[in-house]
Amino acid sequence: MTVDVITSSALEGIPHGFLGRRGGVSQGVVAGLNVGTGSGDDPLAVAQNVRLACDAVMPHASLARVYQIHSALAVTAEPWSMDARLKADALVADRPGLLLGIVTADCAPVLLADREAGVIAAAHAGWRGAIDGVTDAAIEAMEALGARRTRIAAAVGPCIAQASYEVDPGFRDRFLAADPANARFFCEGGPAATPHFDLEAYVVARLQAAGLTDIDALALDTYPDPDRFYSYRRATHLGEDDYGRQFALIGLAP
Template identity: 50%
Template sequence: MLEKARAQGIRHGYFTRVGGVSSGIYQGLNIGTGSSDDQTQVAENRRRVADWMGVPSTHLLTAHQIHSPDVVIAREPFPGERPRADAIVTDRPGIAVGASTADCGPVLFADVEARIIGAAHAGWKGALSGVLENTIAAMEGLGARRERIVAVLGPSIGPENYEVGAEFVARFVEADANNIRYFAPSAKSGHAMFDLNLYTVDRLSRAGVTADGLSRCTYAEEDLFYSYRRTTHRNEPDYGRQISAIVLETE
């Protein structure tokens, strides 16, 4: 994983829903500013995450995520509204960059030697449209080298719980015929089970970085993770978000 980075002044965390102050359907560490949760509780949850990361709350940065391939470079806290993007990279110590998720894949990146880090929100749409490769390219623009970059996919929905329709499969196969390998038969006629985890890790590997994944399913592990799909299946009105974050520690 990112053990080498941790030993060289790069702190990271794939946070669960445990340890927060939110209640009800948001029970736990909901950091979702886009949720309908009490925003004072969300702010306290984010403060707790920032405290663990060793930064002020103002220096825990997440973007306004839109399922895009877009990446921003952060060298200071965002002034005003958060940028609309799905990945953030930085070369500045004390700036924690993160991705908020509730089934989509959070990917943390680090080039230990260059001391450049990144965090990407990679759902199927972002992964298919290139957010992972764009994050790597943005890191290279700051001086990283892709052969030194380690990228690790955090908790996301597992293939046994990600059922999709025929149009979804067709979209991926049209992009690359080899993508059919990421789909398995479903018990429901005309549907398939999609392996977002394997697809994400394979795209990272093909991009030339060292890639791995935690293989933790947000849908199945309800005590630990929020899940958009689980909420949808239960007809609940909203859902929380967990965060994965990384920071260059100040010397």
């Protein structure tokens, strides 16, 4: 099966892609293009999937990843080894021939680019990183390399959608304490009328508040589409003992 590369019109002309589970070599409960080194998958299969994914976006590129910790930390990427990865949740670069990669399994992947400056970024925006400002940190790190936020385009890739994202009242209270206007990202749903959170809309709002105007939200829900995407929450609800992770990649052509 061919690797499924989802692209954004906001990043046209920049090598990039949001990848799901189609086209990989992993088997079993993580069957497909699993790139999660933290899963229980065969490391050789994960390594092959990583190469397949990178070659589908920018062949022969070097890859930079971080050790993701649900933070608001952003770092400038180098083609370091997996063992030398820094702990962070966003990485930026102005180096041609380098792919930036972050992994998700319901969290929001965000890819950003200032074409004129030749500066790119990739951010992993789970709810913790999102509320703590991971996208703001990525934008600030891009500016340190010469980008201007008025020129930055951003795309928010496949993530868990509001209909699938039931949370508890304490979760909602944390967002309301940060800003009462965050109430607009919650609705009541299900038989128990529990809060549901719109992660994608929240991330888009954070990008807009940071001054970005060219933002593409792909509106792809990871939870209800097991043939196309991995989902941590779906795997948990099904009682599966492992879950896969999917890539978001962006690079600058050599």
